[in-house]
Amino acid sequence: MSAANLDTRPHATMFDVERLVNMAWSGHIRVPHFQRDFRWQRIDVIRLFDSIVRGYPVGSLLLWRRSAEAARLKLGILEIDAPATEQALWVVDGQQRIISLANALHESGAKDSRFSLAYDLRIDQFVSRPQVDEALVIPLPVIFDLVKILRWFGTYPEAADYVVKANEITKTLRQFSIPAYEVAQGDAQVLQDIFDRMNNYGKRLSRAEVFSALFAGHESKKGESLTFDVIAQNVEEELGFGVIDNDTVLKAVLARRGPDTAREIRNEFSDEREPRGTQSGRAIIEFPDEDRDTAYRLGEAGIKRAVEFLQDEVGVPHFSMLPYRHLLIALTRFFAHFPNPDSRNRLLLRRWFWRAAVTGPEIFKGSTTGATRAFCFAVQPDDLVGSLQNLLGLVDRPDTALPDLRRFRSNEAATKIVLCSWWGQVPRSLDDGEPFEREDLSETLFDRKTALDVVRYIIPRHGVPADYRLWAADRVLAPPVDAEVAPLESKVIQKPATIESDKKWYAALASHCITPQMSQLLARDQIVAFLMARQEALQKQLADFLARRCEWKFENTPSLVELLLEDLGEEPGGGS
Structure with missing residues (x-):
């Protein structure tokens, strides 16, 4: 099937970031139903802003100018009451960039960790927004807004030495120009064909993205249907x-x-x-x-x-x-x-x-x-x-072999099995002795692809001989408290003041397969002896865990209820 030609040639123009995000916030920028969903992660959003302040090109946009009905839009985390307009700009290419800018520069975007960003004036870098305001770490919605940035320095006079630098960042963000092509075309099929060609040359769409585009549903139902x-x-x-x-x-x-x-x-x-x-x-x-x-x-x-x-x-x-x-x-x-x-x-x-x-x-x-x-x-x-x-x-x-504890890689299946076995031990915090909750994991990990952020070292890596650095023995499953990620060596050697009794401390250590004898080895700086003793304990713990879960020696006898139903000539329960 051949698509029609464009009625008019694309018109080249430039949008500065201030104008672009204001159009997005006011509902004059729309996302057509055939577009893929937002896929960027926080690191992608940070790279976009870093490119802007460095003056790097961030690519061009392709926008489709046509009418749009009044609608309640969802743009990233933002919800926008968009008016009807004859001059809406529908995003054919550039959705990830526009949504990132509109969300990270709006105060409501901070509800999503991908967009909750700030600029650290001390190190000249974009970072995750701290939970409590810090004078020299300015949230993006503040540093983007001329009025808000003036108020910020009025609130934090100790940051006065950085006023010039902050103003430069503000000016750069607001005035940075992004090239765009505008297309005026009444036939949605032509624009969908352009979208398909642009996204299938070079990096291929994933199968899920293709499926989503094929079965996107009617434009009027966008926001109502599941994706x-x-x-x-x-x-x-x-x-x-x-x-x-x-x-x-x-x-x-x-x-x-x-x-x-x-x-x-x-x-x-x-x-x-x-x-x-x-x-x-x-x-x-x-x-x-x-x-x-x-x-x-x-x-x-x-x-x-x-x-x-x-x-x-x-x-x-x-x-x-x-x-x-x-x-x-x-x-x-x-x-x-x-x-x-x-x-x-x-x-x-x-x-x-x-x-x-x-x-x-x-x-x-x-x-x-x-x-x-x-x-x-x-x-x-x-x-x-x-x-x-x-x-x-x-x-x-x-006869399947157990995972190898000498190779701890959080992105590998064997290590994920090990981590599940550790979770089955009901691990306790070495800060207060209390068991971790599932919410502690989800709060720290959220959209992470691996569990690396909830794994902490006992001994600093530089203190472990090279042959032992990949061993599981130097690691525990312990979501960080208040973003603390320092090794836990001191809390293994001596009871922290935050744990009220030796009994509670010993219970916390035991939940990580650490005995008092192992603590003594660590206190005497016998690193290898500690690692070997704990590795042996972890190996036994893993074997016991998998023996209980796999139950290799048990018969796979069906449920008695199911057998009785079959004897009675009835269909087993639990159908679709």
């Missing part, structure tokens, strides 16, 4: 599990509807599909009559059930500690078809999870792709007993 970003945000806000990436959300939504998550997505909601239970070359869709919004809503419900199971029964408190993402995808499919399995079946499902995590996807052809396919096809609608037996049969490998 993958909204689903991920809802899971994080309700369950504190962290932000699940969009490709995993897509696969989970697809898995609920049919076992082949690698199927052709362009026909997902067309009529040319196989009905449930048949397969003749086209993808199996078990809910063929669903529309897009229903599929997203029920997919979200399945993801939430899977996450609650992971947190409450499996022992995976946060997405960054999930060993493999395909396990969440398979669990979503399972809970979509069997939302309320009884306690015995939930135990068997937990057993499958840990066996699959320890075994890893390498035993399947295609690794994670093969594992996703095998596990999803193992879950058969209306057959709870058979589905669990299928899943368990795929990972019957009792």
Whole structure:
């Protein structure tokens, strides 16, 4: 299919940042429904502002000038009552930059950690905004506003030596010019074609981005319908599990509807599909009559059930500690078809999870792709007993080796398994002796891809011989208190004054597999002896944890209730 030509050639212009963000705040900049969701993280936003103050080019914008109805818009974290206008600018290319500027420079943007930024005058860098105002660390909404910056220096006269520097930053931010092309075109298909070409030359769109663009829905429903970003945000806000990436959300939504998550997505909601239970070359869709919004809503419900199971029964408190993402995808499919399995079946499902995590996807052809396919096809609608037996049969490998504690890498599955085993110990703070809560993890980790920010060293790295620096023995799972990330050596050697009794201190140490004898080794500066003793204790703890969770020596006997129902000739409970 060929698209029409542009009615008029693009018009080149320049927008300074002040004008651009004011247009965004007033609702005169709109995001068309075929655009991908906002994907940048905090580091991307910081780099944008750093480029601006350095005078680096930040790329050009492509804007579509046409009319727009009055609407309640959501632009990043901002909610805007936008008036009807004949001269709205719709963003064809440049959404990430515009949303970043509009949110980081607006006071309401601070509600989202990606946009909660400040400029540190001491080091000339953009940094995360501190929770309590500091004279020389000025929030971006303040340093961007001429009136607010004057008030700031009136409030903090001790910062007077930095007035000139701050004014230079203010001027640079407000006056920085961004080139743009404006297109006047009535045919939305032409602009969608431009968008597709711009985003498929060079860096390819992810599968989730393609899917979102294909099934974006009608423009008038933008903001009402679920998107993958909204689903991920809802899971994080309700369950504190962290932000699940969009490709995993897509696969989970697809898995609920049919076992082949690698199927052709362009026909997902067309009529040319196989009905449930048949397969003749086209993808199996078990809910063929669903529309897009229903599929997203029920997919979200399945993801939430899977996450609650992971947190409450499996022992995976946060997405960054999930060993493999395909396990969440398979669990979503399972809970979509069997939302309320009884306690015995939930135990068997937990057993499958840990066996699959320890075994890893390498035993399947295609690794994670093969594992996703095998596990999803193992879950058969209306057959709870058979589905669990299928899943368990795929990972019957009792001789699988344990994760290697000599290689601690927070982005690797083996280390994530170790971290889950440590969480199962109910770790306590070495600051006050109290157990950590799941909220402590979610508050620190939020959108982090790994759990590195909640792992602290006992001994400073430079004090550990090179051969032992990757050992788990020098690390504990301990969310930092008040952003303190210093090594914990002193608190292991001697009871902190903030812990009222030796008994409570010993309990805190024990929750991290540290004995009083190990503390004495550390106090005598016997670093290697300490590491070897603790490594041995951690190895035993991990083996015990996985033995209890994998239950290799136990029979996979189905639930008695299910067996009785089968004997009576009834369908097992827990259907879709």
